[in-house]
Amino acid sequence: MRIKYKSFLRQAAIAALTTLLLYYALVFVHLGTIWLFNTGVLVELAVAFFFLLAIFVANNFISKAFISGPLSRISGGWKAVLEGITVVASSVILCFLLYYVPYRFVYYVADAEVELLPERVRLAYVISSVAALFFYYFVERERNMKELQAEHLRAEKLQKENFRAQLEALKNQVNPHFLFNSLNVLNSLIHIDPDKAVTFLNQLSEVYRALLDSGDKQLVPLEMELELANAYIYLMQTRFGGNVQFQVQIPSTYLHLQLPPTSLQMLLENAIKHNGSKVTKPLHISVCVKNNKLVVENNLQPRLDEVTSTKVGLQNISSRYKYFTDEKVEVAQTDGSFMVALPLLDVARL
Secondary structure, three states, X not given: OHHHHHHHHHHHHHHHHHHHHHHHHHHHHHHOOOOOOOXXXXXXXXXXXXXXXXXXXXXXXXXXXXXOOXXXXXXXXXXXXXXXXXXXXXXXXXXXXHHHHHHHHHHHHHOOOXXXXXXXXXXXXXXXXXXXXXXXXXXXXXXXXXXXXXXXXXXXXXXXXXXXXXXXXXXXXXXXXXXXXXXXXXXXXXXXXXXXXXXXXXXXXXXXXXXXXXXXXXXXXXHHHHHHHHHHHHHHHHHHHHHEEEEEEXXXXXXXXXXXXXXXXXXXXXXXXXXXXXXXXXXXXXXXXXOOEEEEEEEOOEOOOOOOOOOXXXXXXXXXXXXXXXXXXXXXXXXXXXXXXXXXXXXXXX
């Protein structure tokens, strides 16, 4: 909504400036001076301004319809012909509504014995059509084409970031250590608790399924992200027992909000990867919502066999957020804790 509002203000500013320049250029040509301003001039300026603004708005809709909308499927010369006819037709209709009708109404109310000459009406239609075509092909259409190209480039970059995140997540999960440890846990459960072994295997497959499904999505609801996180948490709790303790408190009112896929799971994995844990000194990981942000926090317990951090995961998450919002991913570290806060996005407001 904010972007559309700014676009409308930009169109209004251009319409106002163009109205003043064209009107006083014509005044100078006819009278040899630009020092002319009275009630009649003010009315004419207002009519011209609203006409140009309406032309800009109409051209914007037409351009989007032919470039990226339902009419973009038309190909060949017919598309160019139909596009030009639509622009001219819209300008004639707007000229009739915003020029001819108001003037007839003013003359009728004032009971003035003034008639709009047919040649003036025809001239107004021709000028409005030429102006509409000029602004359409040299301003609005070019701007929309550039915006569409920028949007395609943005989508391609975002897709690459998503694939990088998916690849990083899959690489971590197919890591020999992860698979070896998971299979060891599964092997133990088969003999001790077959039912739990089945559940463990189902959660393991759920993790891989969710990671594979996330590759073609730009954003996912928090509810879907929690499904992946809960499956991953189950695997870690089964493997580490009381050594790693999770606390997840997410009110249902936030479940529709969105974030880049696999973000939460990557943060949970990083917390376990870079911190040690034992029963007497467990690793505590909490997940909650504060100030419309998903907050993941853990106590700092550096591993004895220190793992070198490449920070690829955090950088990737931050990069993906830049495509949707100006809000930053917050990272804070103290002597005893590490915290990451991810903005939760309402797609209806983007």
